[in-house]
Amino acid sequence: MNIVVAMKQIPDLQQIRIRNRQPVLDNVPLTMGDIDKNALEAGVNLRDEHGGKVIVLSAGNEDVEDTVKEALAAGADEAFLVIDDSLDGAESGTIANVLATSVKQIEEPSLILFGEGSGDNYSGQVGSRVAEILNLPQVSFASSIEIKENQAVVTRVLEDGDEIVQVDLPAVVSVLANINEPRIPSVTQILKAGRKPMEVLELGELKVDAGKDLVITESNLAPETERKKVVVKSVDELIQALTTEGYVGR
Amino acid sequence: MDFNLSKEQLLIQRMARDFAEKYIEPVAEQIDQENKIPEDILKGLAELDLFGIPFPEEYGGADGGYDGYVLAMEQIGKVSGGIAMTLSAHSLALSALSVFGTEEQKQKYMVPGCKGTDILSFAFTEPATGSDPKQITTTAVKDGDHYIINGTKRFISNANWPGAMILFATDDESGRPSGFIVDKNCEGYSISEPWDKMGMHGGMLLDVYMKDVKVPAKNLLAGPGMGYPILQLGISYGKVGVSSTALGGMVAAFEEGLKYAKEKMHRDKPISRFQSIQLKIADMAIKCEAARWLTYRLGYLANDVKDPRQFAKEAALTKTFVCETAVEVTRLAMDIHGSYGLMNDYKVSRMWRDVIIGPQIEGVADMQKMIVAGLTLAD
Ligand SMILES: Cc1cc2nc3c(=O)[nH]c(=O)nc-3n(C[C@H](O)[C@H](O)[C@H](O)COP(=O)(O)OP(=O)(O)OC[C@H]3O[C@@H](n4cnc5c(N)ncnc54)[C@H](O)[C@@H]3O)c2cc1C
Numbered sequence: 001m002n003i004v005v006a007m008k009q010i011p012d013l014q015q016i017r018i019r020n021r022q023p024v025l026d027n028v029p030l031t032m033g034d035i036d037k038n039a040l041e042a043g044v045n046l047r048d049e050h051g052g053k054v055i056v057l058s059a060g061n062e063d064v065e066d067t068v069k070e071a072l073a074a075g076a077d078e079a080f081l082v083i084d085d086s087l088d089g090a091e092s093g094t095i096a097n098v099l100a101t102s103v104k105q106i107e108e109p110s111l112i113l114f115g116e117g118s119g120d121n122y123s124g125q126v127g128s129r130v131a132e133i134l135n136l137p138q139v140s141f142a143s144s145i146e147i148k149e150n151q152a153v154v155t156r157v158l159e160d161g162d163e164i165v166q167v168d169l170p171a172v173v174s175v176l177a178n179i180n181e182p183r184i185p186s187v188t189q190i191l192k193a194g195r196k197p198m199e200v201l202e203l204g205e206l207k208v209d210a211g212k213d214l215v216i217t218e219s220n221l222a223p224e225t226e227r228k229k230v231v232v233k234s235v236d237e238l239i240q241a242l243t244t245e246g247y248v249g250r
Numbered sequence: 251m252d253f254n255l256s257k258e259q260l261l262i263q264r265m266a267r268d269f270a271e272k273y274i275e276p277v278a279e280q281i282d283q284e285n286k287i288p289e290d291i292l293k294g295l296a297e298l299d300l301f302g303i304p305f306p307e308e309y310g311g312a313d314g315g316y317d318g319y320v321l322a323m324e325q326i327g328k329v330s331g332g333i334a335m336t337l338s339a340h341s342l343a344l345s346a347l348s349v350f351g352t353e354e355q356k357q358k359y360m361v362p363g364c365k366g367t368d369i370l371s372f373a374f375t376e377p378a379t380g381s382d383p384k385q386i387t388t389t390a391v392k393d394g395d396h397y398i399i400n401g402t403k404r405f406i407s408n409a410n411w412p413g414a415m416i417l418f419a420t421d422d423e424s425g426r427p428s429g430f431i432v433d434k435n436c437e438g439y440s441i442s443e444p445w446d447k448m449g450m451h452g453g454m455l456l457d458v459y460m461k462d463v464k465v466p467a468k469n470l471l472a473g474p475g476m477g478y479p480i481l482q483l484g485i486s487y488g489k490v491g492v493s494s495t496a497l498g499g500m501v502a503a504f505e506e507g508l509k510y511a512k513e514k515m516h517r518d519k520p521i522s523r524f525q526s527i528q529l530k531i532a533d534m535a536i537k538c539e540a541a542r543w544l545t546y547r548l549g550y551l552a553n554d555v556k557d558p559r560q561f562a563k564e565a566a567l568t569k570t571f572v573c574e575t576a577v578e579v580t581r582l583a584m585d586i587h588g589s590y591g592l593m594n595d596y597k598v599s600r601m602w603r604d605v606i607i608g609p610q611i612e613g614v615a616d617m618q619k620m621i622v623a624g625l626t627l628a629d
Contacts, residue, residue, distance in 0.1 A: 029260065066257040073261060184268050187299035187312035187322070190261045 001052035001147070003043040004109045005076065006099060006127075007036045009060040009067040010120040030063050032070040035115030037182035039175050042145055043113050044075035044183075050147055053077040055106055059098045061088040065200060072193035073185035079196065080106060084203035096129030101208040102201075103134060111152065114174040116141060124174070131172035138172040139165050143179050253543070255321070262303075262318045266325035269298055274329045281332055281452040282600050285444065291333070295366060300326070300337060302364025304552070305348055309356045310364030316487075320494045320549030324542075327498025331604030332452025334498060336369065338491030339407030339453075342612075343370035343416045345487035350429070350472040350480050359414040359431055368413025371434065372488070373403040373458060374481060380405065381617050383427050383478055388419040388460065390430060397421065397430065397465045399438075403458040409434065409441050410454050416484065417460075418477050421470075427477025431469040438463035449603030479558070486562045488612045489569035490552050493545045496608040500541060500576035503601045504534045507583030510590075510598075521586070530582045537579050541572045559625060566613070566621040573608030574615060580605045 011028040018024070032040075043054045056076040058064050061083065068079045082098050103109060112134075114127035124140075131138035139154040143162070146153040152171055156163045157178075185193075230245075232238045242248045255263065273294055274281075281287055295301060303319040305311025312318075319341065327334035344363050347356060347370075362368040379385040388401025399419050409415070414431050421428040432439065442457035471480055508531060511522040521527050548568040555561045580602050584591035591598045609615040 069257050070261060184265050184272075184298060185261070186297060187262055187265070187303050187314040187318060188307075190258055190265065191312065191314060193261075194258065 001047070001050050001110045002106065002108055003047055003052065003054050004080075004103055004106055004112045005036070005040045005043045005054060005056050005071070006112070006114045006130075007040070007056050007058040007068065007071050008033045008095075008115075008118045008120075008126075009058060009064045010118060013119060030067050032067060033115060033119030035117065035119060035175070035177050036071075037074065037115075038177050038179050039113040039115045040071050040074055040076060041180045041182040042142075042175055043111070045180070046111070046145065046147060047075075047077075052110075055080055055109070057099060057102055057106070058082075059084075059087045059090075059095055059102070059203075061085050065198070068198070069190075069193040070185075072196045072198075073190045074183055075185075075189075077196065079198040081198065081200045082203055082206055083200060087203065092123050092125040092129060096126050096133060097208050098203070098206065099126065100130045100133035101206050103130065108170075110169040110171075111145075111147075112136070112170065112172045114172065116174045116176050127172055127174035134172070136170055136172050137167045138174070139167055140174045142173050142175045145173055145175070145179075259318060259321055262314060263321040263325060265298060266300070266322035267328075269294060269300075270325050270329040274326070274333060278330050279600075281330055283451075285332075285451045285454075287333055287336065287452045292366065295333070295337070299364075301340060301366035301369075302344065302360075304341070305344055305360060305364050309348070310361035311344075312364075315549070316490055316552035317546070317549040320490060320546055323491055323494035324498040324501070324545070327495035328502040329498075330452060331450040331495060331499055331601075331607070334491070334495035335450045335453030335607075336408060338488065338495055339372060340370045341491050342484055342488030343372040343414065346372065346416050346429070346471070346480055346484035347414070347431070349483060349487075350476070351431075352468075355431060355469070355471070363413055369408045369411035370413045371406050371408045371411075371415040372484060373406045373409070373415050373417045373432075374485075375404050375406070377402060377404050381614060383418070383481060386418060386420060386427055388417070390419040390421040390428060390465070392421065392423055392467070393464075395467045397467060397470070399430065399432070399460050399463040399465055401460055403460075405445065405455050406458050407453060407455055409456040409458045410444070415458075416471065416480070418481060420477075421474050424475030426475035427481070428474050429471035429477050429480040430465050431471055432460075432463060432465055436463055436465075448606070449600070450607050482562055483555075483558045485612055486555075486558070486565035487552060489565040490545075490548050492608060492612045493541075493548060493565075493569050493572040496573045496576035496605060497538075497541050497545045499601055499605040499608070500534075500572075500579040501538055503576075503580040503583040503598055503605065504538050506598045506601065507531070507534060507586040510583075511586050527586060530586055534579050534582050537575045541575045541579075544568045545572055563622055563625040566618040569612065570609075570615050570618040570622070573605075576605040576608055 009030050010033045012031040015028050016023045047054050054076045055078045056071040057080045059082040117124035141156045142154045143157045144155040150169050152167050154165050230241050299312035302311035303314040304316045307313045363370045390397040390399045415434050417430045417432045418427050438461045440459045445455040511527050512520050514521045583598050590596050
């Protein structure tokens with residue numbers, strides 16, 4: 001059973017400093033996102049149980065060749081990388097296109113795992129988009145995954161309770177951070193990571209339209225509106241004012 | 251010149267930091283109080299290859315170089331001086347075996363050491379001296395294909411754990427100190443109660459008594475009368491571990507001092523606004539940075555020792571500076587705490603009890619300066 005785990009390369013959040021209310025990203029080391037580590041751990045455990053390979057899939061700038069060693073040290077068997085400067089910070093639709101096209105080139109993946117949202121933006125879109133493009137079933141908010149023959153049994157954690165879903169493989173599953181505790185790789189595993197098989201493609205070789213529709217959200221705050229102010233000195237005055245405005249006594 | 255760490259080095263550093271913060275930090279206080287490292291911590295260290303970072307894979311090591319070793323030891327030393335001391339003394343014995351051992355000796359004694367099933371010791375100090383090889387009184391008498399060893403060793407790290415001990419004794423043939431590999435489970439080997447030392451708790455320090463200990467002649471390390479070179483080079487490697495431990499200790503004290511300076515309020519403002527506190531913060535930052543790069547450099551140099559004399563000088567000057575600086579930095583961090591720093595409820599007081607040990611071990615500071623001066627004058 002081959003398992004693909006998607007990895008997003010993000011700035012190491014612990015090392016970002018804030019200056020003039022803006023994050024300073026220069027010289028911040030890049031790393032594998034935290035929830036991606038949970039997805040990887042889930043994949044590695046399933047591989048250990050059922051055999052096969054874990055292939056870590058990532059699209060990003062050229063630094064991703066170094067960053068992916070984290071996943072290879074933590075148990076992935078191989079890496080499939082798509083490299084282009086334009087992929088650094090590209091929006092979810094573009095990345096999903098690139099990842100979906102890549103998945104098609106990977107030998108018979110049964111399971112494609114994502115973190116529920118990336119460690120930096122947490123838009124939580126890429127997994128669903130990839131499932132849609134590949135026309136595969138998708139299960140989100142996974143807190144456990146079991147494989148039974150050609151199906152996955154996934155527990156989803158929802159606001160009002162857990163839901164157990166059975167889904168045919170191949171499928172896309174996105175996991176929550178509490179699905180497991182990612183392992184800490186040993187020195188030997190770290191040093192051997194760079195020697196594991198890595199397929200590196202330039203974006204051009206993949207024949208996918210990466211698009212350029214980057215969206216920058218400058219602020220998520222609701223726009224400020226001028227509010228009408230009424231000053232009152234007593235409860236009676238308050239009731240009077242609210243009645244005048246039509247909020248009470250209608 | 252490039253001061254950037256490679257991805258692998260960064261990952262080794264992060265691995266050790268993650269393990270230290272997630273698993274050691276929650277029990278650091280308990281280790282200090284009980285003078286004992288929990289079993290599952292030792293198991294975790296072994297699983298991560300922390301018992302054999304710099305040693306070759308063929309002998310059970312991780313091949314991570316002394317540069318990798320320094321980075322990991324700094325992180326362990328940051329949370330527990332006692333665990334770092336255990337690993338450092340163990341690695342010192344492994345370094346000596348790695349340089350001077352025969353293939354057979356390395357296979358037999360290094361493999362279980364690097365895997366963490368054994369914890370090794372290096373036994374030189376005696377009740378009379380910890381500085382002068384000429385004064386050691388432990389003897390080894392050749393008897394057919396064995397040596398019979400008698401004597402007492404003092405302050406020996408890890409003497410309670412199973413595994414090999416590199417032991418120094420004057421052999422009757424050469425009349426000079428020689429190195430022997432002694433199995434710590436053998437007949438005639440016994441140990442004292444652990445010393446009640448002031449800090450680095452969890453790291454075990456014991457006296458060792460040897461009464462007619464029978465050691466096979468093939469356990470002689472590097473030939474009769476080779477004790478001095480083994481001691482000199484072994485301890486030089488040992489200083490890589492001691493320096494990294496001290497570096498970790500001082501960085502932890504710096505962070506503790508900084509945190510306190512930002513949190514403690516006077517007249518509704520943090521004490522970090524006082525210039526006197528700022529000067530201490532600056533001094534701590536300067537000292538930590540200088541010590542860090544000297545230690546990292548020593549790890550790099552230890553990867554490829556061409557001239558043991560030159561390496562002895564580098565190791566001595568690094569160890570002296572870093573261990574003494576660790577004491578200075580921790581003192582500054584305590585000063586920032588005022589009287590609170592003297593209370594056992596505050597972490598910085600444990601840090602002080604840990605770092606104050608560094609200057610006295612693996613060669614006292616004065617002796618280090620004699621090594622540095624001697625070799626500088628001879629150059
Ligand atoms: C935590 C810890 C762990 C240890 N682990 C080990 C271990 O694993 N193996 C081991 O063998 N030992 C170990 N030791 C012992 C330690 O290495 C020795 O105590 C140390 O080397 C100093 O020896 P000493 O205490 O006998 O001092 P001494 O040698 O008696 O020195 C006392 C003082 O005299 C000075 N002095 C000595 N000789 C001269 C000289 N020729 N010229 C000028 N000044 C001189 C010294 O600088 C020092 O100030 C450990 C000690 C501690 C505290």
